[in-house]
Amino acid sequence: MEKEMLEHGFSWNRRRFLSAMSLGVGSVALGSLLMPDLFKNGGVTDENFVPGVPHFAPRAKRVIYLFQNGAPSQQELFDYKPKLREMTGEEIPSSVRGNQRLTGMTAYQASFPLVGSFVDFKQYGQSQAWISDLMPYTAKIVDELCIIKSMYTEAINHDPALTFLQTGAQVGNRPSMGAWLSYGLGNENKNLPNFTVLLSRGIGNGQGVYSKLWSNGFLDSVHQGVQFSKGEDPVLYLRDPEGMSRKDRREMLDKLAELNDLSYKEMGDPEIAAKVQQYEMAYRMQTAVPDVMDLSREPDDIVKLYGPDCLVPGTYAANCLLARKLSENGVRFVQLYHQGWDQHGNLPFEIQKQAKDVDQASAALVMDLKQRGLLDETLVIWGGEFGRTSYTQGRLTKDNYGRDHHPRCFTVWMAGGGIKPGIVYGETDEFGYNIASNPVHVHDFQATVLQQLGLDHEKLIYKHLGRRYRLTDVSGTVVKDIIA
Numbered sequence: 001m002e003k004e005m006l007e008h009g010f011s012w013n014r015r016r017f018l019s020a021m022s023l024g025v026g027s028v029a030l031g032s033l034l035m036p037d038l039f040k041n042g043g044v045t046d047e048n049f050v051p052g053v054p055h056f057a058p059r060a061k062r063v064i065y066l067f068q069n070g071a072p073s074q075q076e077l078f079d080y081k082p083k084l085r086e087m088t089g090e091e092i093p094s095s096v097r098g099n100q101r102l103t104g105m106t107a108y109q110a111s112f113p114l115v116g117s118f119v120d121f122k123q124y125g126q127s128q129a130w131i132s133d134l135m136p137y138t139a140k141i142v143d144e145l146c147i148i149k150s151m152y153t154e155a156i157n158h159d160p161a162l163t164f165l166q167t168g169a170q171v172g173n174r175p176s177m178g179a180w181l182s183y184g185l186g187n188e189n190k191n192l193p194n195f196t197v198l199l200s201r202g203i204g205n206g207q208g209v210y211s212k213l214w215s216n217g218f219l220d221s222v223h224q225g226v227q228f229s230k231g232e233d234p235v236l237y238l239r240d241p242e243g244m245s246r247k248d249r250r251e252m253l254d255k256l257a258e259l260n261d262l263s264y265k266e267m268g269d270p271e272i273a274a275k276v277q278q279y280e281m282a283y284r285m286q287t288a289v290p291d292v293m294d295l296s297r298e299p300d301d302i303v304k305l306y307g308p309d310c311l312v313p314g315t316y317a318a319n320c321l322l323a324r325k326l327s328e329n330g331v332r333f334v335q336l337y338h339q340g341w342d343q344h345g346n347l348p349f350e351i352q353k354q355a356k357d358v359d360q361a362s363a364a365l366v367m368d369l370k371q372r373g374l375l376d377e378t379l380v381i382w383g384g385e386f387g388r389t390s391y392t393q394g395r396l397t398k399d400n401y402g403r404d405h406h407p408r409c410f411t412v413w414m415a416g417g418g419i420k421p422g423i424v425y426g427e428t429d430e431f432g433y434n435i436a437s438n439p440v441h442v443h444d445f446q447a448t449v450l451q452q453l454g455l456d457h458e459k460l461i462y463k464h465l466g467r468r469y470r471l472t473d474v475s476g477t478v479v480k481d482i483i484a
Contacts, residue, residue, distance in 0.1 A: 049461060052186030054454025059418025059483075060379040061188065063181065063449065064323045064334045066362055067381075068354075069162065070207045070341030073388035073403050074411040075432050076117045076351050079149055080130035083430040084390055085116030092391045096433050103156055105344065105393060106404045112391040114431065115401045118348045127422045134355035137363035143422040144366050144375070145413045146482050150426025150435045153386050153407045153442045158207045158342065161385035161407065165442055166213045168471040175217035175462070177446065178333035180471045182223040183462070184455050189330030192292070193226040196331050198319040202340030202357045204350040209337045218464040221271060225335060228293070228322070230314030292325050306364040317361035324368050327378055341384055344393050345402035366415050379417025379452055386410050390433045409435045412445070417452045420484045443476030451478045 075081055092112045106112070121130045125142035138145075155161035160170035167174040175183070178195035187194055197214045214225025264272045295311055295318065302321070303310055309317035316338050323334040338358060343350050362382055369375040387410030388403035409428045415421065426438035447457040450471065457472045 049459060051183055054185065055456040055459055056454050058454030060452045061377045062327045062332050063379045064327055065336065065381045067335065067337050068341050068384040069209055069337045069339045070205065071384040071386050071388060071405065072341045073343060073347065073351060075388060075390065076119055077132045077135060078147060078411040079428060079432050080121040081430065081432040084114055084432065087114045088116045089113050089396065092431065096431050100408060101156055103405050113396050114390055115392040115396055125422055127424055129424050134352060135359045137360045141363045141366050144415045146419045146421065147411065147413045147424045148426055148440055149411045149424065149428055150439050151410050151412050151445060152435060152439055156405050156407050158385060162213065165385050168446060168473050172212040173217055175219045176214050176225065177471060178214060178225050178335055179216045179219050179223040180460060181333050181453060183219050184460050185332055185453065188332060192329055192331050194332045195225040196326055197225045197227040197335045198322060200314060200316040200319050200338045202338060203353040204340035205342040207339060207342050209339065214335060219462060292329055295321060305368060307360045310361065316357050320361040320365045324365055328374060343402055344404060346400060347402050348400060369416060375416035379419065379449065380415045381412065383412025390431045408433065418484050420482050425482050440479055443472040444479055447472050447476035448479045
């Protein structure tokens, strides 16, 4: 051992030294990664949790998260506030605003005039939920939705708020929700990744999305989200180099696995085993991905349902249709990001374009899943990272205004996956500024999502650097009132 350490001192650390003490199981560990069913349910991790086995019977198998990046204004879409219209131009009462934190973009303002929505609302469905005229397709499926109007967060700027919703922390280097589900539930389809990411962009100001949002964090890299692009190669570097046959590729991977097995036995680094598993996944994806990504064979009624944009790669509609196909093929977590909702100014013009981008396709996805018998086992989520202020940012004119960031209350909707349909949960005050009933914190929301997939958020734990981490950190309560 001492000789090995001298020869390879540059590559040794405490973890590798300790790992080398158990070289006898190296081949077994690598073999179990290459053939996951070989020792299924045989390894116990921290807190006696067995990866791939739910804590209890799940209500949902998969999640499709339609993330509206930039924070949609709830006052123009779902949270009807006639009082705001009546008081447009008047100062927001100090008793309502209180001492709440403001962003640097409005903290300098001498006044905070209220502004009502420029768009009308109507009531729909058995729930009589108020839905904006900007969302006519969503209005048609309101009896499938659980609309939560009382979400709140501590983060007041986009990057920390977005990171918080996706990873449970406002800083980076934490596993995202999709990575946690991949770790907790394992593969349903061995030819596709557990966690995929699709990006699209609308007309408005687009806040950035970064790979840290679909990172595996400190979990094994096999749990990282795989981004699919709109180009000729939806997954980069998936194709074989020119002149390499399928047989050549298989032989190359077999030899590479042998070499990596030797490295694993010598170094004991689990990332070596994870790398081999990723090579194998890429090989299987070469056949599965082109078929899933091919939308040309979708029947006319499906194209009509989602709208003509569903055949244009990279659009929100196309990504919604792809999300259905990926979920239908067993992908555990499909994450969509649609940028363009950051409307500090010119809101009336921009939000109409954004709503038109997403309304039909979002509703179509829910309807499509339902007609295929998949909605009960698929949890669909729609929403952004926080809400928008009831007062205007900058100058208020007759036809133009903007709204600043507002973490104190915002709206999301959920459908399928064992969530109660046709209900509105939580309310805000008459100004749409504070929560009046049934607050739902980000960690409560995350705990509820995990609950629907058969995972106890307090038991889905991974020990890292001496601390036990979980998606909901040290808080979170399942919102039982919205569970069917």
